[in-house]
Amino acid sequence: MTEPQTRHITLRVNGQAREITTPVRKTLADALRTDLGLTGTHLGCETGLCGACTILVDGRAMRACLMLAVQAEGHAITTIEGLAPSPSELHPLQQAFCRHHALQCGFCTPGLLTTLVEFLHDVPNPSEAEIREAISGNLCRCTGYDTIVAATLEAAAMLRPQP
Amino acid sequence: MKSSSFEYHAPKTLDDAVALLARHAEEEARVLAGGQTMVPAMAMRLARPGHLIDINAIPGLDQISLTDHAMRIGACVRHAALGATAAPGPFGRLLGLLQHHIAHLPIRTRGTFCGSLANADAASEWCLLMVALDGRIEARSTAGTRMIDAEDFLLGYMTTALAPEEMIVAAHLPTLPPGTRVGFHEFARRAGDFAQSMAIATYAVAQGRITAPRIAIGGVVSRARRCPEAEALLHGATPDPALFQEAARQAATHAPLVEEDPYLRSLTETSVLRALTGAA
Numbered sequence: 001m002t003e004p005q006t007r008h009i010t011l012r013v014n015g016q017a018r019e020i021t022t023p024v025r026k027t028l029a030d031a032l033r034t035d036l037g038l039t040g041t042h043l044g045c046e047t048g049l050c051g052a053c054t055i056l057v058d059g060r061a062m063r064a065c066l067m068l069a070v071q072a073e074g075h076a077i078t079t080i081e082g083l084a085p086s087p088s089e090l091h092p093l094q095q096a097f098c099r100h101h102a103l104q105c106g107f108c109t110p111g112l113l114t115t116l117v118e119f120l121h122d123v124p125n126p127s128e129a130e131i132r133e134a135i136s137g138n139l140c141r142c143t144g145y146d147t148i149v150a151a152t153l154e155a156a157a158m159l160r161p162q163p
Numbered sequence: 164m165k166s167s168s169f170e171y172h173a174p175k176t177l178d179d180a181v182a183l184l185a186r187h188a189e190e191e192a193r194v195l196a197g198g199q200t201m202v203p204a205m206a207m208r209l210a211r212p213g214h215l216i217d218i219n220a221i222p223g224l225d226q227i228s229l230t231d232h233a234m235r236i237g238a239c240v241r242h243a244a245l246g247a248t249a250a251p252g253p254f255g256r257l258l259g260l261l262q263h264h265i266a267h268l269p270i271r272t273r274g275t276f277c278g279s280l281a282n283a284d285a286a287s288e289w290c291l292l293m294v295a296l297d298g299r300i301e302a303r304s305t306a307g308t309r310m311i312d313a314e315d316f317l318l319g320y321m322t323t324a325l326a327p328e329e330m331i332v333a334a335h336l337p338t339l340p341p342g343t344r345v346g347f348h349e350f351a352r353r354a355g356d357f358a359q360s361m362a363i364a365t366y367a368v369a370q371g372r373i374t375a376p377r378i379a380i381g382g383v384v385s386r387a388r389r390c391p392e393a394e395a396l397l398h399g400a401t402p403d404p405a406l407f408q409e410a411a412r413q414a415a416t417h418a419p420l421v422e423e424d425p426y427l428r429s430l431t432e433t434s435v436l437r438a439l440t441g442a443a
């Protein structure tokens with residue numbers, strides 16, 4: 001092989017179609033950050049362990065460092081930049097994170113929020129233990145997790161359909 | 164680190180996929196399924212495939228088919244699709260017990276059952292299940308399709324009987340008759356980590372006596388394996404705590420551990436004991 005193989009692809013990110021030409025070996029995380037300027041998706045380990053790069057692909061939480069950009073063609077991608085419903089209003093989970101001081105440096109936060117968005121969709125009324133298991137793949141070096149769990153419990157209550 | 168360069172293929176049919184594997188077998192062609200092992204291995208440059216054959220665009224590979232006695236799991240079925248609701252009865256319960264020990268939520272949405280078999284990690288829950296229930300692997304190449312028993316497929320630590328030009332198309336598992344009791348126990352350092360030690364126990368009871376006992380262990384051995392001495396002891400006996408204790412001791416005593424270590428042997432014994440005692 002002489003020239004690295006590239007492909008021209010269209011990605012649907014946060015509701016918008018974006019076209020890029022990318023080497024096939026580039027991960028989705030790198031394409032989001034360097035080609036599309038969406039630097040809210042953080043890269044900690046690039047091997048699936050830390051969870052910082054977690055995004056939503058067709059509504060399901062996945063590791064952006066473990067997908068190739070070319071594999072994302074035809075799928076709807078939501079990054080942390082697309083979570084809030086409008087520029088002036090945060091997602092209920094983001095609001096709860098603010099209220100509970102569930103972030104300090106913020107490096108882990110995008111991955112935690114995307115993971116928890118899918119989790120709360122699947123498990124609308126979680127126990128504390130279930131939340132801790134759901135975020136077992138997201139490393140946070142700052143908070144000690146307690147405030148994250150508290151924020152998630154509150155967000156779950158906000159997101160549940162009221163009887 | 165970033166992966167080395169490779170050529171990327173996304174075939175639309177199985178015929179094309181196996182043709183690509185055959186054509187590029189000499190240049191380290193590798194199948195890409197969920198990528199949850201392959202992509203990190205490439206990022207760490209532990210794997211430097213010349214060609215990646217992405218099977219995710221092949222229609223139908225994400226299908227699970229269930230009959231009265233068996234389940235067929237296609238090559239793109241994700242871990243997340245194989246929870247307790249995937250099948251009724253004890254077989255579904257056993258899937259549910261295992262599934263949430265596999266990695267973390269955002270990895271289960273992408274990683275595949277068959278990819279775990281191809282990867283053959285000693286701590287793979289699905290490899291353990293295949294050995295425990297005598298599952299079979301459907302492998303395909305340009306030469307045709309063959310069925311391989313899990314026992315013959317898993318050769319050793321991360322080593323399988325799959326030829327370089329072959330791919331797994333599906334895994335086949337016999338389901339369990341109604342009334343079978345199923346148990347699982349795993350020791351891992353935190354939720355979602357690879358198992359240090361794990362065990363599956365299944366058995367039925369007829370006229371107060373144990374029939375069809377199956378005990379399998381993983382993590383502490385180079386590949387998942389059955390415990391014939393413990394199964395022989397259980398077969399035909401009356402279930403009680405002393406019997407389970409002795410069966411667990413037999414399983415641990417005869418286990419060919421990856422290294423001689425009293426701690427691992429003790430973990431093995433306790434895994435089997437808890438799987439047996441917890442079986443319901």
Ligand SMILES: Cc1cc2nc3c(=O)[nH]c(=O)nc-3n(C[C@H](O)[C@H](O)[C@H](O)COP(=O)(O)OP(=O)(O)OC[C@H]3O[C@@H](n4cnc5c(N)ncnc54)[C@H](O)[C@@H]3O)c2cc1C
Pocket residue numbers: 047048049193194195196197198199200201202203238264265266267270273274275276277278279281282284286287288289329330331332355356357358
């Ligand atoms: C942080 C983390 C924690 C994890 N924890 C666990 C755990 O606790 N238990 C566990 O079992 N696994 C765990 N895994 C691994 C995970 O389950 C993987 O999904 C699985 O091992 C491989 O499946 P995959 O579909 O992602 O395969 P890929 O990564 O796509 O491929 C893995 C290997 O299998 C080959 N392969 C894949 N599919 C086929 C096929 N159909 N035919 C032929 N070859 C094929 C590939 O060529 C490659 O060599 C973990 C992974 C991560 C990143």
Ligand code: FES
Pocket residue numbers: 042043044045046047048049050051052053054063064065066
């Ligand atoms: S950067 Fe993807 S999981 Fe750490």
Ligand code: FES
Pocket residue numbers: 102103104105106107108109139140141142143
């Ligand atoms: S807030 Fe700093 S890593 Fe979680």
